Amino acid sequence: MEFFRDTSFDFMRLRRVCLGLSTVAVVAALGFIFSRPLNLGIDFASGTQMIVQFAEPPDVQKVRGLLEDAGIESASIQSFGTEEDNSVILRTSTADDGGEERTVRIEEMLQQHYNSGVSGFDLNRQGTEALASLLLEADPDDQRASGDDIAAREHYRAASAEVMAHRRDEGLIKDWSAVQPGEALSAAAVAAIRERATFGNFAVLSSDNVLPQIGSELRRKGLLAIAFALAGILAYIWFRFELRFGIGALAALAHDVAVCLGLFAFAGYEFNLTTVAAFLTVIGYSVNDSVVVFDRVRENLRRNRRESLVQVLNRSLNQTLSRTALTSGTTLLAVGSLFILGGDVIRGFSFLLLIGVLVGTYSSIYVASPIVLIWESSFGRERRQKRAAAA
Amino acid sequence: MNRNLILRGLLVLVVVGTCSFWAFPLADKIQLGLDLRGGIHLLLEVLTDDALRAEAQKDIDSLVQELDEKGVSGVTGATESPVRFRLTGVPPDRDELLPDILEETMPYWTWRRTGEDVIFDRRPDEVNNIREQAINQALQTIRNRVDEFGVAEPVIQRQGLGSNRLVVQLPGVDDPERVKNLIKNTAFLEFRLGVYPPAAGVPAVDTQEILSQYGGTLPDHLEIVPQDERDADGNVIGQVYYALEKRPVITGRDLKTARAGLGQFQEPVVNFSLTHEGAQIFEDWTGANIGNPLAIVLDGRVQSAPTVEGRISDSGIIRGQFTQQEVEDLATVLRSGALPAGIEYLEQRAVGPSLGQDSIEQGTRAFGYGIALVLVAMLVVYRGSGINAMVALGLNFVLVFGVLAYFGAALTLPGIAGLILTIGMAVDANVLVFERIREELHNGRTVKASVVSGFGKAWSSILDANLTTLIAAIFLINFGTGAIRGFAVTLTVGILASVFTAVFNSRLLFDLLLSRSGRVERLSI
Numbered sequence: 005m006e007f008f009r010d011t012s013f014d015f016m017r018l019r020r021v022c023l024g025l026s027t028v029a030v031v032a033a034l035g036f037i038f039s040r041p042l043n044l045g046i047d048f049a050s051g052t053q054m055i056v057q058f059a060e061p062p063d064v065q066k067v068r069g070l071l072e073d074a075g076i077e078s079a080s081i082q083s084f085g086t087e088e089d090n091s092v093i094l095r096t097s098t099a100d101d102g103g104e105e106r107t108v109r110i111e112e113m114l115q116q117h118y119n120s121g122v123s124g125f126d127l128n129r130q131g132t133e134a135l136a137s138l139l140l141e142a143d144p145d146d147q148r149a150s151g152d153d154i155a156a157r158e159h160y161r162a163a164s165a166e167v168m169a170h171r172r173d174e175g176l177i178k179d180w181s182a183v184q185p186g187e188a189l190s191a192a193a194v195a196a197i198r199e200r201a202t203f204g205n206f207a208v209l210s211s212d213n214v215l216p217q218i219g220s221e222l223r224r225k226g227l228l229a230i231a232f233a234l235a236g237i238l239a240y241i242w243f244r245f246e247l248r249f250g251i252g253a254l255a256a257l258a259h260d261v262a263v264c265l266g267l268f269a270f271a272g273y274e275f276n277l278t279t280v281a282a283f284l285t286v287i288g289y290s291v292n293d294s295v296v297v298f299d300r301v302r303e304n305l306r307r308n309r310r311e312s313l314v315q316v317l318n319r320s321l322n323q324t325l326s327r328t329a330l331t332s333g334t335t336l337l338a339v340g341s342l343f344i345l346g347g348d349v350i351r352g353f354s355f356l357l358l359i360g361v362l363v364g365t366y367s368s369i370y371v372a373s374p375i376v377l378i379w380e381s382s383f384g385r386e387r388r389q390k391r392a393a394a395a
Numbered sequence: 396m397n398r399n400l401i402l403r404g405l406l407v408l409v410v411v412g413t414c415s416f417w418a419f420p421l422a423d424k425i426q427l428g429l430d431l432r433g434g435i436h437l438l439l440e441v442l443t444d445d446a447l448r449a450e451a452q453k454d455i456d457s458l459v460q461e462l463d464e465k466g467v468s469g470v471t472g473a474t475e476s477p478v479r480f481r482l483t484g485v486p487p488d489r490d491e492l493l494p495d496i497l498e499e500t501m502p503y504w505t506w507r508r509t510g511e512d513v514i515f516d517r518r519p520d521e522v523n524n525i526r527e528q529a530i531n532q533a534l535q536t537i538r539n540r541v542d543e544f545g546v547a548e549p550v551i552q553r554q555g556l557g558s559n560r561l562v563v564q565l566p567g568v569d570d571p572e573r574v575k576n577l578i579k580n581t582a583f584l585e586f587r588l589g590v591y592p593p594a595a596g597v598p599a600v601d602t603q604e605i606l607s608q609y610g611g612t613l614p615d616h617l618e619i620v621p622q623d624e625r626d627a628d629g630n631v632i633g634q635v636y637y638a639l640e641k642r643p644v645i646t647g648r649d650l651k652t653a654r655a656g657l658g659q660f661q662e663p664v665v666n667f668s669l670t671h672e673g674a675q676i677f678e679d680w681t682g683a684n685i686g687n688p689l690a691i692v693l694d695g696r697v698q699s700a701p702t703v704e705g706r707i708s709d710s711g712i713i714r715g716q717f718t719q720q721e722v723e724d725l726a727t728v729l730r731s732g733a734l735p736a737g738i739e740y741l742e743q744r745a746v747g748p749s750l751g752q753d754s755i756e757q758g759t760r761a762f763g764y765g766i767a768l769v770l771v772a773m774l775v776v777y778r779g780s781g782i783n784a785m786v787a788l789g790l791n792f793v794l795v796f797g798v799l800a801y802f803g804a805a806l807t808l809p810g811i812a813g814l815i816l817t818i819g820m821a822v823d824a825n826v827l828v829f830e831r832i833r834e835e836l837h838n839g840r841t842v843k844a845s846v847v848s849g850f851g852k853a854w855s856s857i858l859d860a861n862l863t864t865l866i867a868a869i870f871l872i873n874f875g876t877g878a879i880r881g882f883a884v885t886l887t888v889g890i891l892a893s894v895f896t897a898v899f900n901s902r903l904l905f906d907l908l909l910s911r912s913g914r915v916e917r918l919s920i
Contacts, residue, residue, distance in 0.1 A: 006776075006833070055750060085753070107743070108572065131570030133544065134720055141663060141719035153655060161545065168569060172433070172748035209750040211571065213743040218438065229874035236866040244859060278809050281882045284871050285816060288864035295863060296827070299856040327823075327830045334772055334826075335819025338765035342815045345764060347757035349430075349750075350812055357816065 008326040015321045016314050019374035026259055026371050033266020042269055045276030046212055048226065049097055050219025052106045055084055055209040056114065057091040057175045064092060067114075071096070074113040076106075085348055089175070091209065093348075107211045119204040127167065127177050127197075128207040135164035135201070142200055144192035162188035167197065177203045226280045233284050237291050245298055248379045253294040256372035260290040260363050267359050273352030282353045286360030289335075293328065293368035300324050301373075313380055317373045332365040400910060403903050410895075411790055414797025424800040426548075427566075428807035428881055431755050433748035434566040435574055438741045441559050445736035446529035447477035447522065454501050455480055461496050462489075478517040485513055529735040530559055537563065537578050539731035544574065560741065571745035573724070579738050581694060582728035584647035584713075586677075589688030590617055591638035594702045596688075598622060598635035605638045616641055620690070622697035625716045637697050639690050644680045649673025653729035655722040658714055663722040665713040667729065674709035682706040691715070693725070758811035765815045773822055777829055779919025783904050784825040787896040791821045794892035795885060807881030817889030823860065824897030827853040833920055842918045846905045850898070857898065861890050 046053045056062075064081050071079040076096050084093040096106065111129075119126065125138055139160035140148070147156035166189045170182040177183070180198060185191045214222075234257075241250045264286055268275070300320040308316070339361060343354040418424055429436050455472035462470050462485065470484040485493075490508060497504055503521035506513055517525075530553065538551050541563065550564035568574055591605050592598055599605045602619050606612070613619065618641045624633040651670045658664040669677055681689075681703050690700040691713050698715030717725070770788065774781035795814065799806065832849030840848070868890065871883035908918075 010837070057749075131568070131573065133568075133570050134573060137718070137720040137723055148657065168748070172752050175747075175749040207747070207749075208745075209747045211743070211745045213740070215739075215741045218742045225874050229870050232874075233867045233870040236870060237863050240862060240866060277879050278882070280874075281809055281871055281879045284867040285864070285886065288867035289820075291863040292823075292860040295859045296856045299859055303852075323834070324830075326833075327826050330772075330776060330826045330830075331819070331823040334769045334822045335816070337768040337772060338815050338819040341764040341768060342761045342812055345757055345761040346812065346815075347754060349754055350808055353809065353812060357812075361819075 006326070008322075008329060011322045011325055012318070013322060013325070014318055015369055016318050016374065016377065018370070019377065022370035023374050023378075026263075026367070029266075030259055030262045033262045036266050037262075037269050040269075042275045043272060045274040045279075046095060046214050046219070047277040048219055048223045048275065050214045050216045051095060051097045052110065052211070052213045053093065053095045054107060054110060054211045055091060055093045057089065057207050057209050058118065059090070059176060059178055059205040061087075061090050062092050067092060067094065070113055070117055071110070074109065076110065076113075091175075107213050111208060114206055115204070118206050122202055122204045125201040126204040127183075127201050128171070128204045132161065132164045132168045135167060135197075136161040138200060139163060139193055139196060142196040144196035145190050159188075160193075163190070163193050171207065175209060176207045179203075222277065226277070229280060230283060230287075233287060237287065241291065241295070245295075245302070248376050248384065249298045249301070251379050252372040252376040253291055253298065255375040256294045256364075256367040257287060257290050259367050259371045260286060260360065263363050264356060264360050267363075268352070268356055271355060273355055276352070278350060278353045279356060282356040282360070285357060286364065289360060290364040290367060293332075293364050294372040296327065297321060297324050297368055297373065301376075313377060317377065321369055321373060328365060328368065332361055335361050397910070400903070400906055403899070404907075407790075407900050407903060411793055414794045417798075417800045418793060418796035421796060425796060426800075426803060426805040427751075427755075428805035428810065429564060429566055429744070429751075430746050430808050431751045431758075431806065432566050433569060433746050433751040434564065435568050435571050435746075436742075436744040437563040437565075437575070437578070438554065438743075439561050439563065439578070440739045440741050441530050441533045441561065441735075442737040442739060443526040443529045443559050444477040447517070447525055448474050449736075450525055451477070451480050451517070454504070455482070457500065458482065458496060461500075462492065465492055465496075467492065475514075478522050480515050482513045482515065483511065526559065530561075532732075532735045533738070534561060536732050536734050537561065540577055540580075540727055541565065541574075543727040543731065544568070544577065567748070569748060571743070573720070575740065575743070577724050577727065579734075579740075580724065580728045581734055581737075582647065582725060583694050583733070584650070584729060585643035585692045586645050587620075587643050587690045587692055588640040588684065589637055589690040589700045590640060592688075594686055594688050598637055598697075598700075600635060602636055605636055608638070613638070620692055620695065620697050622700075623716075637690055637700060639692065639697075643692075644689075645669065645673050645677050647729055647733060649676070650729055653713075653726040655719070655726045656712075658712065662714075663717050663719045665717075665722050665726050665729070666710070667713060668710040669708075678706055678708040754808045758808055762811060762815055762818075765818050769818050769822060773825070777920055780829055780832075783901050784822055784829075786904065787825055787893075787901050788818065788821055790896045790900055791817070791889070791892045794895065795888050798888045798892070799885065802884075804884045805881060806885070809879060810881035810885045813882040813885035813889065817886065817893065820861075820864065821889065821893035821897070824853075824857045824893055825901060827856050827860070828897065828901060829920055832918070836918065836920070843909050845918070846902075846909065850902055850905075854898070857894060861894055865890050 062083075064083060068079060068081050071081070071094070079094055079096045081092055081094045084091040094110070096110075115129075125134075127135070136157060140153070140157055143156070145159065147159050150156075166186050167183055171177055174182065183189075183194055183197055185194050237257075238250070238254065241253050245253070261283070264283070268279070273279070297320055300323055301316055304311070304316045304320050304323075311319075336358070339354060339357045343351070343358050346354050451474045455474070459470050459472060459482075462468075467485060467489050470482055472480055472482045474480045487508065490513070493506055493513065497506065503518045504515045505518060506515045508514075534551065534553065541549050541551060544565075546565045546568055548566060550562065552562055554560040554562050563578065565574060591608055605619055609617075617638050620637050620639050621634045622637065623631045624635060626632050649669050649672065651668045651673075653665055653667045656664055656666040684703050685705060687703055688700045689703050691698045693715075698713065698717075701714065713725070766788070770781075770785055773784045777784060792814070795817065828849055831853045832845045835845035835848050836842070865887065868883050868887040872880055872887060
């Protein structure tokens with residue numbers, strides 16, 4: 005199937021309108037970015053981030069109140085995942101400076117309020133090794149009689165891993181039906197667990213803690229990575245193309261970075277390490293799109309020297325239109341499924357890729373080429389020659 | 396079929412065969428990153444200043460002692476910085492003693508007098524030596540401890556040369572707090588003579604009770620050490636106090652082995668044995684102190700204070716109100732040796748297995764749908780040649796997984812995202828070529844000529860387009876930590892593989908098609 009066979013759209017006719025629109029978009033984006041701070045993730049802002057799953061649907065307001073009572077101010081708490089996940093993601097900045105112990109403090113606070121009736125070994129908060137120790141102490145399978153504690157520990161570690169596998173599938177153990185005898189888990193061991201352990205009302209799915217010196221280091225490294233990548237791409241374009249095309253690609257790139265960053269900030273996603281990765285990809289993609297068009301322009305210029313630049317640009321854009329649409333289309337399909345199905349952990353990342361592809365495609369047609377035209381009419385060879393003739 | 400085709404076919408087969416060998420079965424060959432598998436990532440700093448201060452303190456003590464032996468008494472010393480200390484009380488006319496003492500036992504200090512005091516500075520090369528040693532010893536100690544923990548494929552390494560940071564990655568471990576404590580544990584163990592209460596007596600309820608025994612001030616050689624009282628669940632409910640000799644009989648350094656075991660009431664205890672040297676000291680001391688209490692002190696807390704009932708030579712039991720987990724950790728830490736310096740966790744990331752599981756499911760689903768949608772699009776748009784693109788895409792993933800497996804690069808969630816992005820980009824090279832072939836066909840060329848010229852003309856665009864993305868990806872690899880690097884690696888490999896499959900392999904398929912039956916009139920594109 006061919007969508008764009010021998011098209012002859014006059015893209016350049018719209019150049020003033022589109023450049024105007026793009027300028028407005030860039031200014032709006034920059035204004036938005038600078039009007040309020042970016043939502044920095046803990047990679048860059050440093051601080052603590054925890055994802056906690058509860059047995060019952062959690063009250064976000066209540067958790068926030070608890071954190072404030074515990075002296076942890078400026079915490080952000082949002083629900084995480086789907087509704088039946090009963091999970092929240094909570095983030096605190098380093099302002100309250102709990103240092104490396106902050107995660108412990110938050111867990112203790114949660115323990116006090118959600119597990120007030122729960123005491124003893126908590127299957128939802130302890131890990132495989134701890135449960136193995138508990139079983140070894142109880143020794144329901146009479147493994148220690150032989151005197152070989154190492155083998156006994158291995159035995160109970162396998163049993164313990166089987167219990168914890170349920171937590172892996174469910175996130176949280178909610179009732180004893182999750183703890184059933186199995187391959188490595190004997191009925192006696194299950195009885196021992198039931199007797200000695202219990203399960204609390206929340207489980208910590210992940211916890212991250214970043215100290216300020218690491219945060220500032222990562223910020224610096226992230227900026228450096230973007231700067232170097234930009235410089236590298238520019239150097240390549242400078243090497244491969246004439247100046248005017250370089251300027252066009254650069255303008256499209258700047259446009260894409262600004263607009264994407266603005267949209268990203270507007271959507272309120274968190275800016276973290278993975279976002280930097282997505283950004284660099286968007287940069288690569290943006291240039292990629294412009295470069296394919298310019299490749300064609302260069303080829304057409306060589307072949308037909310009598311055509312005006314406007315005509316050549318239009319013709320090249322039409323010739324590459326099918327490719328532009330198709331590549332953007334397939335990439336959008338792939339990135340779109342990532343955005344919809346990829347889950348909350350990388351939602352911001354896939355959002356950035358998604359808008360990056362859209363904006364990058366637009367700019368390769370309506371920013372890069374018009375800028376080449378403007379550059380040419382202001383500083384180009386013909387203009388210079390005319391000036392020289394007039395003088 | 397001509398030779399050239401056969402050779403190219405062979406090359407593709409060899410590359411694909413090798414990569415399949417590396418990549419399959421995927422479940423065994425592809426390592427999952429911590430974010431997918433669950434586990435702990437720690438970045439910690441060895442506080443080497445601690446080690447320097449400790450070394451300086453040792454030297455202060457022996458300097459003071461040497462001076463005392465040479466008739467200069469009342470000298471005191473204090474560290475001013477990790478690499479400098481100040482001695483007070485050395486009369487200026489006895490300065491000539493210092494060079495001799497320094498040269499004999501501690502030539503790495505330079506000294507100068509400032510008024511009443513003498514300032515000592517450690518030579519810079521020696522400072523570096525001590526820092527290096529501390530880091531290497533910490534690395535070894537932590538490795539020993541983690542090995543005991545039974546982690547498969549742990550990563551424990553220095554973060555770059557000359558850095559005082561260590562990276563610890565423990566895949567699959569689901570007890571982050573326990574691991575953190577285990578690694579950081581100083582477990583400073585001492586056996587000390589108990590002075591109050593006397594043998595089999597009841598410990599003091601407060602420090603006042605002990606002080607009153609000595610008329611209000613404690614003798615210099617004694618120290619008050621607390622013991623935690625615990626309830627049945629192991630929670631600390633109060634403290635009692637002992638007066639102990641300051642000087643330990645033996646310390647954790649004298650231990651040869653330590654093992655978790657069971658005591659006479661089936662309670663968890665640590666069994667230990669002593670080094671040859673330690674055993675000798677202990678045997679003499681216990682022989683001389685039968686009937687006296689022996690306090691076992693761990694990190695400044697009395698664990699138990701049994702009465703010495705007879706001569707003990709080379710092994711014994713550490714008893715306390717321990718849980719099984721505590722004795723296991725204690726045995727591990729005692730066995731692994733002491734940390735030379737304190738540790739600070741700069742960065743800690745713990746991912747539970749259930750979150751990783753969700754990420755894997757979501758990632759695979761997105762991957763599956765993405766690939767299916769792209770393939771359908773390619774088939775609709777390019778019909779027969781779409782199959783060519785499908786083959787290229789399939790091979791592309793074989794190559795990417797093969798290279799990932801070969802280099803042991805872990806697949807992370809951003810890595811899966813990189814793969815999904817690669818799907819979109821991988822077809823780009825095909826699209827560029829196919830579009831060119833179509834154009835040439837429209838211009839009335841023969842199928843064969845169109846294919847040749849389509850590939851030829853698309854090449855420059857393919858090169859430019861992929862190189863720009865490649866440049867960005869390579870900077871990411873260098874910048875990247877953990878998960879990001881995973882993304883950059885899959886993207887880089889994906890780009891390279893897509894150029895190979897689209898240009899080399901697609902061309903081969905077209906050429907095979909064209910060489911089959913003399914003259915091909917139509918191409919499904």
